[in-house]
Amino acid sequence: MLTTRDAARLFSSKRLTEIASGNFDFLLEVAAHYEEELEEEFTVADVFECSYSALSKEYRTEYFFKNIVAERLLLGRHSLNTATVLPEFRVGRSKADCVILNGSSTCYEIKSDFDNLDRLPEQLASYKKLFDKVYVVVGQSHLSKVLNSCEHDVGILELTPRKNLRLIREAVISKEPVDISILMRSLRVHEYKEIVTAVSHQNIDYPNTEIFSACESILQKIPSPDVRRAFCATLKKTRKIEKEFILSLPRSLLMAGIGFKLRATHRRSLSNNLNRIFSKDAICITQYCGASSLN
């Protein structure tokens, strides 16, 4: 039998890809774990919802936090037409958990109750060099520590027991110059080319051995507000999320749809497979199979 902790792995790229390709073994194991909450006949999406609500009650993982941030802030406050999310965005030696871009950039660093705060100062220091606003999102257990240790320009959001994001402290919009060295190393070639073209009005044509240093030195001379604007405008295009697909998923899979890199064929089959119906007999059968394969 699985534990809730095992079942939480349902929200992983590996398991989602399995389900997209028609392998329901793990899903049915999870279904067996939540058998009491499921109807006699249930869909694949029902198992996700069950599992997600168990996460909410007993085991708030980083995925759960991210999904709430995406749900409350991206869908609740912005529109998918004008805003986008960057999941796992490289910044220096760190990876920002969740960055929302509209006219400006806001970075959300998640510290669930299971996370350790050791790297937080280094992470926040890097994020402040790039983004307009930086927030830490915490559960109750880290709240006071984060409140006491983070600098005052860093905003704080608390994920409440009722799944709301409570604003503890507003982030201050950064007036610092953008760290061009970090910015350049966060981007793909076509992205920094586009940013440089936009801010310098130059035709960017260099061999691939020179383009990085050429773009870097051009950006060093551009005023930071212009760079910040062009950064948002460019990444909103290049990292656009697939609105129709994301909205077709159950809310529990919002961040999975945004963050996991599924192939186009898997995206289509996932949407279909989520509606697949199983009955509780199927759980019993697979459990029987599981038991017999142990022999």
Next chain:
Amino acid sequence: MYYPILRGKQFELIALRELAENISPELVCPVIEPVRGNLIPLHKTIEALNKSGIKPLVIVNPNIGDFSKSEKVLLEISGQSESFRPCIKAKSVEDLSLLSELGFALSESAVLIDGGIDKSFVDKLGPASCVLVNKEKIHPGALSLLKNVVLFGDFFDKKIRNADYEDKSFYSSLHTEWKSYSNAIGFGDYTILSEEYSEAGGPAYVVTIHLSYINSAEFDAMYVRHFSSFNDDSPANPGGKFKSALEKLWDFSVSNPEVFNKTQGFQELVSLRDNPFPGLGQVKKYSIKHHIETTCNFVRGA
């Protein structure tokens, strides 16, 4: 005779095709282990080698890359017996029967020993045209009983991260000593790659170019020089990093003109100065070519 063992990845095969006209069938016999389900590039490579009179060994029961998942693969390679010599990768004596399943006789085939070798296995190998064994993984007693032996080893001192390479590393002295084994007909290596097979790696924080050379001051032992780019703690700017590694190589070879053989691979590599970065696969290709050519030069002179 030198038996470089190569995996049939794109750039390894291209390296062999480009070298075909440049290497002599008297000196070298490539061993190719297919790793891709698509056999067309392999066929093209065999054809190119054949044109120069080279009949490579081809492993007909590959088990890495695309072939790692399936239980047992026996390759049907077109052209058959005229164009290549079949080679069985054998974990045990039972694997020899795979040859007859494909219609090959042991006397026209090679066996690459992939695991231990016991007495009964030794007894069965008598008729084989060629037995490739890793010198580190065979008991001298078993080795002494074999005939037509090709000794090889996994010599390249591979680091997990390019940043970890020092300026140079010892490679091997097998090319100087294999002849002291009276039953040996040649020696082999995995060029500047390692026996452990890997699909394309992740993004590299440092670009490193590997170049082999014979160290005459050290009894002709082979060494590899490693030219690494700057490290900026990010995978960005591979082109600029390649340029920096290549400049180091150039500066070194200008100050030490006697170290590297001026092989085709070497010339092609240095001609990339002031040219665009062609990608890491190409760079690896030049290093492989240079390694094989340098070893052939040594074999020719020895």
